[in-house]
Amino acid sequence: SSEPEAAEGEPELLSAGNLTVCTDAPYKPFEYPDKASPTGYTGFDMEIIDAIAAEMDLEVTIKDAGFDGLQSGASLAAGQCDLVASAMTITEEREANLDFSEPYYDSKQSLLAEAGSDIASIDDLDGTKVGVQQGTTGAQYAKDNVPEGAELVSFPSDAELYAALSSGGVQAVLQDLPVNLEHTDDGNYEIVEEYDTDESYGFAVKEDGSEDLLAAINDNLQALRDSGDYDTIYEKYFSTE
Amino acid sequence: MKRTTKKRLTRGVMYLIFVAAILALVLAADWAAIQKAFFNVDIARDAFPDVIVIAAKNTIVYTAIAFAGGMVFGLVLALMKLSPVAPYRWAATIYIEFFRGLPALLVIFTFAFAVPIAFQWRPPGGSAGAGLLALIIVSAAYIAETIRAGIQAVPKGQVEAAHSLGMPAGWTMVSVVLPQAFRIVIPPLTNELVVLIKDTSLLFIAGMAIQQQELTTFARDSVSSVGNSTPLTIAALMYLAVTLPLTRLVAYMERRGARGR
Amino acid sequence: MKRTTKKRLTRGVMYLIFVAAILALVLAADWAAIQKAFFNVDIARDAFPDVIVIAAKNTIVYTAIAFAGGMVFGLVLALMKLSPVAPYRWAATIYIEFFRGLPALLVIFTFAFAVPIAFQWRPPGGSAGAGLLALIIVSAAYIAETIRAGIQAVPKGQVEAAHSLGMPAGWTMVSVVLPQAFRIVIPPLTNELVVLIKDTSLLFIAGMAIQQQELTTFARDSVSSVGNSTPLTIAALMYLAVTLPLTRLVAYMERRGARGR
Amino acid sequence: MTSPAYDHAIDVQKLHKSFGDNEVLKGIDFHVDDGEVVCVIGPSGSGKSTLLRCINQLEVPTKGRVLVEGVDMTDPETDLNDVRSRIGMVFQSFNLFPHLTVTDNLTLAQRRVKKRSKADARRCALENLAKVGLEDKADAYPAHLSGGQQQRVAIARALSMEPDLMLFDEPTSALDPELVGDVLAVMKTLASDGMTMMVVTHEMGFAREVGDKLVFMDEGVIMEEGDPVEVLSNPQHERTQEFLSKVL
Amino acid sequence: MTSPAYDHAIDVQKLHKSFGDNEVLKGIDFHVDDGEVVCVIGPSGSGKSTLLRCINQLEVPTKGRVLVEGVDMTDPETDLNDVRSRIGMVFQSFNLFPHLTVTDNLTLAQRRVKKRSKADARRCALENLAKVGLEDKADAYPAHLSGGQQQRVAIARALSMEPDLMLFDEPTSALDPELVGDVLAVMKTLASDGMTMMVVTHEMGFAREVGDKLVFMDEGVIMEEGDPVEVLSNPQHERTQEFLSKVL
């Protein structure tokens, strides 16, 4: 539903010269607090947005908001922000309430559990509690695929999710792969299964009245890819050596 | 100016202001939009029966558990605070002041996530259980103060009359003080119940399964899934259906109590 | 058994139980783990100065705004509720009962999300502004009841004495009733202030920039980024540093007030 | 004093007062003349306070008229505050303003109602405090005074509006027995200075000694009225006899 | 009554009582004999109530001894509740148990302390209600009684423990004047039945008529004691004269 020819118009913003971006932090490695950063946050999404905003000559303000309100379009419709950059998967349901940019990252789902636990696949979840984040594709995937005896417990953000896993409130977490991978660093937890859900993240704007902004985002995203800056940032967060 | 003339004039002006305010509200608001957003009949219909059999039910169950737990624990604390043994008094005072000074949300978060890690101990019922435990612990602090105040509000003359008749302290407490304290604390305890009903809306931070959602969480969840605010309206009505009668009852009891003395 | 013998025995047993409980707690708890999780000095040091210059500051600023707004609006509502003009009374009563019956979280959520969408209108200050507006609206309901009760607690004889001297209603309100009502409501209003301090912890639901975080949000955020619960301890201490003196002050004023009569 | 333009200082005509279904005054007719001291006695609940309060319209009568110095208090066009400032009222429970010093208690209404300057009001206040023997308490707060002192301040407060008549509602019944005397002494002085007074009281000695007229009320009607000495020593009505036998 | 094994029904020896820095009783010595009626008068705050309350240990004395029927009340080994059940106490503010009916007020302590059966306790309660003229109020709640009736129930409650002596603390001063008579009448009957009584009161008529001894207290000491008629008509001490001149 994007209209490329509108690109020349000045995008209408909540406060002129400032791009207000909603995100659900912490969601490492996509968005998490960083005192060194001028916006207070860094991560893959944040750096891409910073680069795009720099091209558009805009300041960036980051607002931490619940993911549920972001993915439903409520935060955008309520005028809390111009743009959502929150590792948000492009889905048909969401398209009904908001408009997505071109995809900027491809992702999968995964299951995180304690290293060496009995849980080796999704079928082992029978009789356990599985943590998911409210309103996410991971929550949807879990709902569709876990065995009947598993109890899905939803948390407002990934922060509580991981805290619940470490405190024993849940036995496994079903979440986007890059995020779960972050929690395997200390060796206590491991990814026991990956699910190829074929999902891509997009930035989102509100349904009506943000056509100019969306076009500009898309243009600048493409420019980043063309200049190689996108790859630099990508390598920084997802280098696989 | 004569009294009645002046009074009539002021009254007239006040009525005019009121009517103007109402008119302004009626004309300014976009009623169609409001109805569509907050009173959408189809969406309301869809919310049933879940909003009753899950959300309202859970709100009531959580409130009942937290209140029952808070009562038991709060009574113990109240008696400790009135105990002749100083360390009991101190312990109760510290506990009560501590938990009355913190936001319930912070306590719930701490019990759901920080306590299990530090103590290697998980409250039964997973993180929802931990959240409820936190609510019990917080409400016990308030209930203890209420009960203590109730016991102390029984006139000293009552105890003295009982002692003069030769009644020992234990019997005096049971037959004379507690029955009167109980009547005194019913209104403030009912208020505490209303507070608890509302505080169950904070439990979501501890994480919940769909089956565990209470009214506020349910409403917020539905708002984002249906993209319409009608579930908020329904939840609000549900809360009011419980809290309003309770607060009216408290007001009634307080009026009657005030007259009775 | 003789009085003193029996008393000494019960006291002794109670002390024993207390000591046993303390010992059990000391021995059972894993103090090293607790210290590491809740009192980690390095992490505590890292939290400064942000916890002061951002989080505590915002908590205080939000509380001040909500309280000031609630006072102004609450006073208007209280006078409406005591007005001789019936529609004002009705309007104030409906408003007060409505907002006292709903969880603050639900109201904040509604003002941050549902109201802007339905009315195509955003409160100034973005979502934090919307959240604050909700807090003002809720606290006004409680403050109105407090002020009304204070005005009505001034003995009727005071108004009658003023009227007998020929003083008109307006002067009586200003010179006789309000000064006395003011003293009466200071303690409950201070309590309301404490409630507001704690309720600012709910504002996060409206969504906030990092510069806008108040204590609870700050603590929850830090806990997940540093993987340690020390920020919760710091936040709790900050709250207690403000709420404890206030509640002690209220207790003191109430004791003094009770004696004064 | 020049001859007044009215018949009676207080003229109560066919006065009825109900609270809900409870008819408390059932047709009261009586009057008080200039300079007269009328004492009202009667059992608890008989309507004595209500009658007094109807006179300065603290209670609005259900039926009947009350004329004070010829002004109809029940007429909606009457400027109540003006008439009230000429009627001093003293309550059983003193009703001093607890947040004001004694002097401020006495000057508040002078300044607000009589629009007197601060200095004038203060001068008048001190004069009246002297009359009740409390000039040394000018700067005290009511809470620091004994009950008897508070009641005398209350009388001084009423006097500082320079009223033409005074209403007293059991001015001594909240006082410890030994404090009663001082208050009664002040009232006696007032009476002998020619103040028009209507006094609800249980102090039969005062009624006998100072009263020009004694009124016995029961169940909302005036049962008997007349010379105090006569009524007290030789009551005509059975209810009066019964009451007096209990009280004396 | 057989000759008792003690000297005095109440024997107060060098009694001192302080509240914090405030010494309220400053060495009280006096006694009440079996069957004697002692009236205590004195200005407000002189320590009359405190003295009475020290006798049954509602206040713990700071120094000195109180013997009741020879038992030392200040000895920590004394079974207080046992002695207290033999001392009836009547308070100014009645202190009936508001949540219990009149009968339950009278039977509670009988059943809990004297371990009487329900039927026995009820029988004794009704007897004593009859004594105070209130058998028809057996099932009423205190709130539905007048002040005078409440006080008579309080007396009946004390009587139903079959006490050997009774303490009264201004039993009529919270009552409307016309209700005082009934209560005093009950007390007179008690006295003429030979009950040992100690009565703090402002009712000089009662003291004169019924009292065997009158005690005048001021500022924590006994100023004067003796035959009531004598003390009232011919007080020896200046403070007594002053007090009586105000009260009579």
Ligand SMILES: Nc1ncnc2c1ncn2[C@@H]1O[C@H](COP(=O)(O)OP(=O)(O)OP(=O)(O)O)[C@@H](O)[C@H]1O
């Ligand atoms: N504001 C009121 N509302 C309802 N009833 C009232 C009110 N004021 C007085 N009454 C009733 O009116 C009756 C007469 O009361 P009032 O105070 O005039 O009696 P009183 O003769 O002054 O008695 P007392 O000697 O006890 O002061 C009583 O039955 C009382 O309950």
Ligand SMILES: Nc1ncnc2c1ncn2[C@@H]1O[C@H](COP(=O)(O)OP(=O)(O)OP(=O)(O)O)[C@@H](O)[C@H]1O
């Ligand atoms: N519990 C208490 N704590 C502190 N002071 C007290 C207490 N009880 C009495 N007092 C003080 O002791 C003094 C004597 O009081 P008490 O009640 O014995 O006097 P009283 O002679 O009975 O006076 P009244 O006629 O007013 O009843 C008073 O100054 C009073 O303030």
Ligand SMILES: NC(=O)CC[C@H](N)C(=O)O
């Ligand atoms: N921030 C997130 O939690 C995103 C989760 C997931 N990618 C989704 O869009 O649902």
Ligand SMILES: [Mg+2]
């Ligand atoms: Mg009266």
Ligand SMILES: [Mg+2]
């Ligand atoms: Mg006393």
